[in-house]
Amino acid sequence: MSTLLFYAIAFTLGCYTLASLMVLVRLLRGPRAQDRVFALDLLYMQAMLVVLVIGIFHQSDLYFEVALLIALFGFVSSAGMAKFILRGEVIE
Amino acid sequence: MEILLALVIGVLGGAGVWLVLRPRTFQVVMGLVLLSYAVNLFIFSMGSLSIDHPPIVTPGQPADLQNYSDPMPQALVLTAIVIGFATTALFLVVLLAARGFSGTDHVDGEQDAP
Amino acid sequence: MTVLRRLLPSPALSVALLAIWLLLARSASAGHIVLGLIVAIGVPVLVSSFWPPSRARHPFAILRYTLLICGDVVHSNLVVAWGVVRWRWHRPAHRFVVIPLDLRDPVGLAVLSMVTTVVPGTVWSELAVDRSAMLLHVWDAPDEADFVARFKARYEAPLREIFE
Amino acid sequence: MTSISLLALVALPFIGSLLAAVLPTRSRTLIAAFAGMIAAVVSVVLLTSFPMVRGGGVIRETIHWMPSIGLDLAFRLDGFAWMFAVMISVIGVLVCLYARYYMSPEDPAARFYAMLLAFMGAMLGVVMSGNLLQLVVFWELTSLASFLLIGYWYHRTDAQRGARMALVVTGAGGLCLLAGVVLLGQIVGSFQLDDVLASGDRIKAHAWYPATLALIAIGALTKSAQFPFHFWLPRAMAAPTPVSAYLHSATMVKAGVFLLARFWPVLSGTDEWFWLIGGAGGITLLLGAYLAMFQNDLKRLLAYSTISHLGLITLLLGLNSPLAAVAAVFHIMNHATFKASLFMAAGIVDHETGTRDLRRLNGLIRSMPRTGALALIATAAMAGVPLLNGFLSKEMFFSETVFLSASPVIEWTLPVLATVASLFAVVYSLRFGYDIFFGPPSTDLPRTPEEAPRWMRMPIFFLVTACVIVGVAPTFAIGKVLDAAALPVVGGTLPAYSLALWHGFNLPLAMSLVAIGGGIVGYVWLRAMQERGRLVLPPLISRWNGRELFESTMLAITRGARDVLNACTTRHLQPQLFIVIATSVVLASFAARGFTLSWGDRPRVPASYAFVVLWIIGMICAVGAAATAKYHRLVAITLMGGAGLVTCLTFAWFSAPDLALTQIVVEVVTTMLFLLGLRWLPMRMEKPGERATLRDRARRVRDLALAVVVGGGLATLSFAFLTRPAPQSISPFFLGNALPGGGGTNVVNVMLVDFRAFDTMGEITVLGAVGLTVYALLRRFRPPAESIAQPDQQRAVPQERATDLMKPRRSDAFARGYLLVPSVIARLLMPVALVVAAHYFLRGHNEPGGGFVAGLIVAIALLMQYIVSGTRWVEARTRVRPTRWIAIGLLIAGLTGLGSVALGYPFMTTHTAHVTLPVLGEVHLPSAAFFDLAVLGVVVGSTLLILTALAHQSIRKQAPAPHPSTTGGRP
Amino acid sequence: MNDVPFWLQIVVAALLFFSGVFVVIGALGFLRLPGFFLRMHPPALTYTIGSWCVALAGVLYFSALEGRLAMHPLLIPVFLAITVPVTTLLLARVALFRRRLAGTSDTPPTLGASDAASGERPAP
Amino acid sequence: MNPNAALIIAPVVLPMMAAAVLLLIRDSRRLRGSLVNIFASCAGLAAAVAILWHVNHATGPDAVAVHLTSNWAAPFGIALVADRLSALMLVVVGIVGVGTSLYAAAGWSRTGSYFHPLFQILLMGINGAFLTGDLFNLFVFFEVMLAASYGLQLHGSGWPRVRSGMHYIAINLLASSLFLIGLAILYGVMGTLSMADVAAKVPLVPLSDRGLLHAGAAILAMAFLIKAAVWPLNAWLVPAYTAASTPVAALFVLMTKVGVYAVLRLWMLLFPAVDGASTQFGGPLLLAAGLATLAFGAIGVLASIRLDRIAAFSVIVTSGTLMASFATGSIAAAAAALFYLISSTFAVSALFLMVEPVQRTRSERHAQRPVYDAMPDEDDNLDDEQLPLVGRAFPVSVAALGLAFMACSLLVAGLPPLSGFLSKAAILTAIVGDQAHPASSSTWILMTLLLCSSLFTTISLVRAGIRHFWASGGRFAPRLKVVESGAVLVLLGACVALTVFADPVLRYTTATATYLHAPRPYVDAVFGTPPRPGPTKPEYPQVETP
């Protein structure tokens, strides 16, 4: 791992986590439920990105699997929440 | 980092305990979930934590805990996660049933329990 | 023919699945191709009760459309990012826009929704029950009519070509 | 006869009891004859064996039962036991005969005689026990049998109460006896009676002697109805009279004095013995006689008289004098004969007149002269009139009190006490004899009295004859028996005594005369007073009622127990959880004392600021979830998702890809679960003006403190482990053997399906069981009233306006309205998810993944279909049978494991088939893959079972017929 | 394992850099913008260019590292494109529904409300 | 592989397979389900008896039978260990299982879904817990047992069940967390999970780590003590057991024994009398807890009017007695306690089975009024003012029920002549006569409490018996089904057999207790069992561990 890449990755991770903090503020502040749900969804995305970047950092493919799962199924819980807010029940 | 991880475990556990002691069923089940996070991380922290040494055998690497992270706690946590999930599901359904019977979401089924 | 149709209810899907399989496997060895074929053929049969046969055609149109979207995504990203950065000094003309739809195919509509989602600056907000119109929230649309026309031409028309 | 089987002798009544129980219950003559025969056989065998026990002879028979704790079936018959056994069996014969006439034809005879025989057997067992523990066994059996006999007329409240009281008092005494016996056995080193009888000195010198004595004494005194345990005996009068006659004369109450006499050689001779046994006997003697004078019920009068006479026997035994002990043995016999006959007579009176009230019964001698005559003789014996057996033992007692050498106070009190008690005895005997049989005949009796049948009088006649013969010619009639019986009691050397009728004019005779004379005067005076309505209740102690004391004590201890219980336990969940957690904290800190937290020297994990931030986010999420769970459930679920996500990232970061995968899918499913459940929980609104009470706030502070302590403790512990050098772990073995031995590079997966496959098997079973439970519970789910209606959101949609917010329908290819696009996407996702699941499943052994993750992926994909298309739509298109998935999964798991057993290897041993296929080349097919398939099956089945069972509630609630078993459908 | 050429490292670093910057801007917008519908726009940066850059970086980096074409990171943007619309669609609908319910001004009326008579009736 | 070793997995795998098969049988096929259930239970009992037979007759190292699941040597794989203690417990489970499965066949499965599969899974969990030689596997089987028990406890639903079930589940989920934490600490200190390995490594734990070791053990013990219903951690038991349906409650009697077993097993392995630094660590605490539990249970029995509550508190009494007796550290007391365990398990289980049939006899009047609630009327004994002096015959079913009830009462209260008394007498003689531990105040307290518990139980059961069998009002002759009677008969018959063959059993338990007090044979057997060389492990062992 070269220094350049190391710093790039450090910067990127820093950006991601900074972004996560901002999203967390939104998650806590709301004001409405949809804001929070959206924030959670975004948090999943950022987490996925963190995992991917760590994978690059460690030159390892294993992290990709986790990211893939988040990409594929991270939306399910937020979609469920959205439906719940909209209709009062998830499965009709 | 160790301090912080320990702190995370502590905070998760503390929050879980606090919720478990609350009077509403929903709080209790949330508490159990948080507690299970704490416990899983706690078990996990018993092994030698290492970064980028997943317990996936690479031929030629000596099979020791310097080159791989400890697989044992991971196997335990894996089982614990599954069992925790199952029991959470069960408790949730039981609290729903209790709510159906008692008409309240108090853990004792009493509206004004002390 | 019927046997083939039964075995291969949606060839496009099967191709896509095979591609996904090979990407996941990170290998194009004989073994993985065989496995991938098994999966690609078997899975659509398994889920056929959920999945009505797709009517997607014109693979080149699909490719062209994809490339178009990719370009728009990059462009819109810059626009929205820039908009966020200078939010304090300049407010974009954000508004709801009703877009009358000619596209009726559910899959086409789904792709349209993906497009609006993927392209920053548009948020799919509502679809009329009869699929005759959709409501978009647009980041910056100074001229509503112009936006509608551009949108329909750029995004809806190709989809009608592909799906109808 | 040269030898007899004591075991057979004791067993015979029990066997008879069993047989009697199954005889037709109304054939009372047959059953009575059968029971009498049994008793007669025992009597005859015993009587013929007298030569073997004369002069210190002992018959022994031992059958090993539980030699490890020193409990054997050891039967031992010496002269004393023989005397008792004869008494028990002979009076038993008479009672059987008498009961035949006494009991009503409607009374269930089988039960009566079965119990009577069992009782007889138990008594025989007590007196013939050669092992102390065995003695306790039979002892408690007598309590039990007497309980059943007293409660024979169980529908009557007095029978219930009397039986219960008798059992509780004597049963408790029996338990004390057990304790005493255990101590005694420990002192002696053996429970064999022979050994114990040979260790008198060691016992009395032992530090445990007082405790042992007290415990055994309590056992004996309760049984013999001695003060302060005397109150149960009059209550036992609720029993049928034949039972009373038996209990009061030869059995039950005599067991107590039997025990005292049995242990006399080894326990007596000390001051403790004198004060405890003698004191209790003396008080009982006086108290019983005193109370007897005031009784108006025939049977109760006799009961108090029994108490008094047993007090006399106890007192005699307590005097520490061999001669007194002999007198005690003699009085045991005498009392049995006259008391049995008196009860039988009382029973006849009761039977014939329909009442037992002394005040109503008068002049019965005219209507039943023969019974009257017999009863009068027996009464005289009870009163101690010369030429009857009662007189002899009473004289022996008087002379003992007179010639006893003790402290001056005792030397003076005892004779006075004896005389006064005797005087009282004369009074109550007169009340019994004169009040009933003389005076003008009663006219208002419930029944017109007639002479009893001859065979009913027969037993009385027999007993009264014995009284007379013994009274007139004691040495001839009873001398040898008394010698034989008293010898073991006094411990080997019989003191010189004379059974002569006439000892000259001496102090004892004077005391007798005073007693008789004073008694007559007292009777006349008492009668006069009572006719004026005074002295109806016993003065001084009429308020002090043992029975009431017992009842109120029982009530008090029951209530007290309830109070203690309420103080020691709780019905509420919160205190329970608090106690569990607090106890854990206390125990753990107590156990960990001495441990000092050091900073450790394990190499530190390199700092990563990204993770610092992420963990801070995780902590904020956790605290936020804790804070919002009460009023903002959805927010709490969201925050919990955040915490779970951070947990997942931590796993990923610290090289646990499998954990991260599992965590993320479980997270998704858990969230869905919560959302499904949220539908049925009540809205909670934070009331702005509401302030918590002080108590609530105190509780919160307390809980917060505990939470902080637990959190701190967990943090400290994990920090300790994170910084300590790792121990010598077994893990390197797994790393080294996963590939060569387990055939996979993913060590964690190899552990799950090979090294620790047994765990995984249990784990999927848990999952299956939970799925089944959830389903079963939800089939009976009754939604709360306010949740049955449509959710607010759905009602808020204006019905008259077309809107895209519509429910999914069963028949459409895609959902409509707002769900159109999501449904297309969800359906597109389905095949993709299956491919991904297949990918994770197949690579699990070598890379992160495996059956569990694959199973959850499948489940989530299906769940998504439910969300966008609704339950009916999905289930119309596919028949997901979760239970079958579970069943097949478990079967595959079990069969995979058993397959290796069939091959001669341990359960779950992995076998790998190496197959060479045309295109693919060599393919390894490990049996672990089958096991992983089983995992997948169970995971899919259980998850779907849980989620769909919950989802079904939404459609169910709209169904018009809310019968639980008809809706929901079988999955 | 091959060495990754420096020029490629520069490319990868740049991609990562862009990804980070866009993600932060997206989050910033999500945090700062007023109104839910406005806030829904910036997060698109995260799941479009944010993820694309990283995926591309992954493709380049791993291909160079392993000496063969490693296209699998591209699956992530593809899957995101498929799945993300579900949540955003539903959430936008939620916001719309709630605004209509609350009677917030400048909320567009229900689509197709005018031809309700001819259209299908909503399910009860 | 030794065929006996193969037998060891039967008590676990058999019920699991049976559960799977039962899942494939439709709920409507009740008879078939019941038959499979009974058959599986009987087969389980047969396997247990065979194991007991083997363990009892084998000598030397064979006396501890080890099954290395997955063919991995200890401490790496999960070893199932059938020693004298496990075998004994298995037989107890088997007998109770047969009894309750018979009883359940009377129609109890109808009140809800999946009764039979859950029943078998519960048996599987309990058997697994008794057999496993691995700490984490113990956790897993605890969870198997608990998961099934949740379902069974809630079987039939209804508010009392759900309420108590919710409490029961909450407490046990917490206990499971504690279990995991304790387990993790032990792993952190010793790096192993095999019980034998732990036992071997405890003496090597450095002094500086003893605190951690003890803390881990204490937390682990908490999990077991909750299961064992030790005061003050037992408030969940009575509501849960009394609310459960009759056969379930009878089956649950086994579950507290699992907690007691776990404490006993691990305490003996971890802190044996021979280990220097931590010898019998926590012993006084266990003793105190046992005594407190015994006292609590006895008071509870006394305070109870309802039969099911009496039975439930008897479960607590049993736990307290066992815990206190084991904690005295005396071999004879442990032996006697094991004997007591067998007897009391059967007895209380039978008592639970009788709760419902007995209530069928109850008259309306006495159903409402407990006997002790009011003082009796003023002394009134004259016959002519009372009910006629004519007895009433018991109908056959009542008589049978009454006899069974009486036997049960004798057994539970520890009154002669049945095994209940023998076991109590054995405990008393053991604690008083222990040469190694001269009688101390705790001995006397235990003795007093034991006798008091007998007395209180007698009082309560007499009260209940009178209420049900001697009711003065009209009484109903209950209809008893053959399977119900058979179930009670199985359990009581087992007690009678225990009474008759008390000495062989006590000799067995004495040998067991002696063996438990010196864990060396256990450790040796586990480590002395080699995996079978085979196709997948030709060059075994590849990696030696230190």
Ligand code: NA
């Ligand atoms: Na967009």
Ligand code: NA
């Ligand atoms: Na795996």
